[in-house]
Amino acid sequence: MFTIGLFKKTAIADTLAVISDGGHAASILTFTEAWLTSLSYTLQLYFDFSGYTDMAIGAALLFNIRLPINFDSPYKALNIKEFWQRWHMTLSRFLLNYVYVPMGGNRKGEARTLFNILVLFLICGLWHGSAWTFVLWGFVTGLASIVYRLWAKTGRHLPKPLAWFLYFNFFNFSVVFFRAETVHDAFKVLKGMAGLNGIIVSPHLATSPFWQSLTVIGIRFGEWRANLPQTETPVYFFCLLLIPFILLTKNSNQLLAKFSPNWKTALATSLLLIAGLLLLNESSSFLYFNF
Secondary structure, eight states: HHHHHHHHHHHHHHHHHHHHHHHHHSOOOOHHHHHHHHHHHHHHHHHHHHHHHHHHHHHHHHHTOOOOOOOOOOOOOOHHHHHHHHSSHHHHHHIIIIIITTTTTTSSSSSHHHHHHHHHHHHHHHHOOOSEEEEEEEEHHHHHHHHHHHHHHTOOOOHHHHHHHHHHHHHHHHHHHHSSSSHHHHHHHHHHHTTTEEEEOOOGGGTTTHHHHHHGEEEEEEEOTTOOOOHHHHHHHHHHHHHHHHHSOOOEEEEHHOOOOSHHHHHHHHHHHHHHHTGGOOOOOOGGGEE
């Protein structure tokens, strides 16, 4: 568990941080750049924080202390309710038991329940920091929770792939406020994601009839990462490939439950540990050290 967490932090999260930090530092972002910036932070946040948790759980197990599970593949969630049952589970339980329930929970009518949900997420935002960006993150998350609750009451269900796509993209949108230093910086990224700063794709696609046909809606050919760090191109593809990896693989808790001390796990652990240690000199502090 400790080795998995170390690898998540040094090999994955800190690699993604290069794109995320560079994008948020840029003065303007085109469509592709903005989406790569937001997705890289969404994935960095998960691997950084879940890596932090795995390391804590692993270190405690060395002393036969069992800490509670804090993540359960949250990016596999199909809606916001399921997400918060999987993401930062200890904080979710704390806010539920000591904020939501004392305010009345869902026991005082529907209008009061919706109000309590909004206040709950506003407090969750302020727990992370006293800045308008965190307030906005809590506000949009609270609104999404209210919308989901009202939708669930209709008894209708979206197809699972569509439900996952909609919620994952909502979360990716919402954490733009979570990451930004100021509200202006957040809207800078969102403006780029909306395509308001232009949509630029690789010039290698200029010979494709399909892409040529899209020039009528404003797509241009050129340097698609001019405002992002000029790091190795595979790093950008790595960012995108992590999404199916998260969806199709078991999480560290599932691996721990089926752990068997044999030569295969010893070899895998050794390789991950070596990679994690070799990258320590390039690592940054954990994101949640700020909270």
